[in-house]
Amino acid sequence: xxxxxxxxxxxxxxxxPLDSKGRFDEHTFRENVRKLCKSGVHGIATTGTVGEFxxxxxxxxxxxxxxxxxxxxKCQKKLATIVxxxxxxxKETIEKTSYAESQGVDAVMNVVPFYQKxxxxxxxxxxxxxxxxxxxxxxxxxxxxxxxRVLHTREIYKKLAKxxxxxxxxxxxxNFDHWLSLQDxxxxxxxxxxxxxxxxxxGAKGCFSGGACIRPHLLLKTYELCEQxxxxxxxxxxxxxxxxxxxxxxxxxxxxxxxxxxxxKAFVEAGGFLKCGNPGKPYLPVGESVKLQIKKELAKVQxxxxxxxxxxxxxxxxx
Numbered sequence: 134x135x136x137x138x139x140x141x142x143x144x145x146x147x148x149x150p151l152d153s154k155g156r157f158d159e160h161t162f163r164e165n166v167r168k169l170c171k172s173g174v175h176g177i178a179t180t181g182t183v184g185e186f187x188x189x190x191x192x193x194x195x196x197x198x199x200x201x202x203x204x205x206x207k208c209q210k211k212l213a214t215i216v217x218x219x220x221x222x223x224k225e226t227i228e229k230t231s232y233a234e235s236q237g238v239d240a241v242m243n244v245v246p247f248y249q250k251x252x253x254x255x256x257x258x259x260x261x262x263x264x265x266x267x268x269x270x271x272x273x274x275x276x277x278x279x280x281x282r283v284l285h286t287r288e289i290y291k292k293l294a295k296x297x298x299x300x301x302x303x304x305x306x307x308n309f310d311h312w313l314s315l316q317d318x319x320x321x322x323x324x325x326x327x328x329x330x331x332x333x334x335x336g337a338k339g340c341f342s343g344g345a346c347i348r349p350h351l352l353l354k355t356y357e358l359c360e361q362x363x364x365x366x367x368x369x370x371x372x373x374x375x376x377x378x379x380x381x382x383x384x385x386x387x388x389x390x391x392x393x394x395x396x397x398k399a400f401v402e403a404g405g406f407l408k409c410g411n412p413g414k415p416y417l418p419v420g421e422s423v424k425l426q427i428k429k430e431l432a433k434v435q436x437x438x439x440x441x442x443x444x445x446x447x448x449x450x451x452x
Contacts, residue, residue, distance in 0.1 A: 135213055135239040135271035140300050141338035142175025143253075144215055145345040148398050148409035149185045149197065155413050157193035159200050159332040165407045166204040169212075173351035176213030177192055177201060178242055179279045180273060180342055183397040186217045188413025197230060202236050215273065220244045223259055227266045235352040243301055243342075244281040251283055258267030266295035274302040279391035284311075290318040300364070302403050303341045304332075326378050328372035335360040343397065346375050347404030347431070351377070354445065366445065373441060376434045383428040386419050396418050396427075404435075 147169070150161035165225065178257050178307065179201060180186035180194065188198070196215055205212040211427045218229035218241045230241050240356055245251055245259055261269045264272060275295075276285040285302060294297050301321035315322050316336050324332040329340040329352070345352040351374060358367040382388060389396070394412040411418040 134270050135300060137321050138205055143339055143345055144176040144178045144213065144341050145174050145358055145447055146178050146181060146341055147346060148183055148401055149180060149189065150409045151411060151413055152238055155188065157196055158410060159196055161408050162197060163204050166201060168407065169349065173337065173353055174345055174349050177440055178215040180217035181242055181417050182280060182392040183343065183394050184217055185394050185413050186219055188416065189318060197368045198233055198236055198238060202238060202394060213239045213384055213445045215242050217238045217242050221248055222246050222248060223262050226263060230263060230267045230270060233382040234267050234270040240273055240300060242273040242275050244275045244277055245283055247281050251358040253289060256283055258290055260293050260299060261296065264299050268298055270298065273300050274328060276302045276306060277391065278306065285315040290315065290320055296450065326374050329355060329374060330349050330359060330367045334364065344360050344374055346401045346407050348438055356441060369441065370429055373438050377438065380427055380430040380434055383430045384423045386423045399424045
């Protein structure tokens with residue numbers, strides 16, 4: 134079980150590989166986890182928005198959980214296992230989270246039931262029920278107001294801080310005032326790539342990262358610099374991270390509010406480090422022209438990343 138004291142570092146938001154029939158591709162998933170383990174990242178986060186919990190059968194979801202735990206156990210360094218176990222109601226969420234708990238998963242990263250919008254008191258009750266039903270697994274609240282239809286505020290978090298297994302949140306809200314309001318909740322909050330360094334300057338303990346699916350060393354180096362208080366160098370890398378993530382949207386495919394697994398998978402595949410295939414139905418893959426656009430944009434940015442990381446690494450070597 135992950136604790137608040139241990140929750141920190143680069144947690145990679147991995148896509149879920151599917152085969153030509155839309156089934157979970159366990160072989161490719163295991164290969165991806167092994168590559169990320171060797172890269173030195175601190176954890177793997179699966180089955181959120183880009184991990185497609187909503188297109189997986191429960192049987193495939195369980196296979197993914199088992200494969201993740203197995204591969205993490207073989208990693209030479211501690212690799213935190215974080216699994217999205219969201220459901221359409223409290224009972225389903227507890228059942229999924231209980232399974233992950235029974236298999237030794239370190240934490241879940243869940244959204245609230247989202248078909249109909251919940252009121253604040255219902256949100257608090259939902260997380261309270263989950264925390265009490267599954268006391269031996271950490272819980273990251275995935276604060277995504279677009280897909281979850283609820284903004285988790287400072288007031289909500291403070292009400293939930295009494296449950297020790299509620300670790301904190303994965304934040305995607307870009308309003309920095311919201312982030313600043315979370316400083317006294319007593320929980321561990323982490324943002325995504327685009328606000329990695331600014332949030333580290335204001336209390337974050339790490340990052341839930343999509344960019345690490347392509348350039349794990351870039352994210353790890355940025356984290357290292359933040360931990361060392363080397364903020365000017367970290368800010369330089371933040372600009373590169375933002376350039377990298379901007380490639381996700383530099384094409385003529387429609388932008389999906391809240392994220393698109395189809396575009397994300399094309400983005401990750403174009404990066405050349407991990408494999409993931411097409412999204413699950415009803416979602417359809419992007420066209421070849423879009424994939425080519427993303428690949429061309431990434432090639433430009435990757436060259437700049439190589440140059441800057443090489444310079445920083447050389448500088449560290451001189452020191």
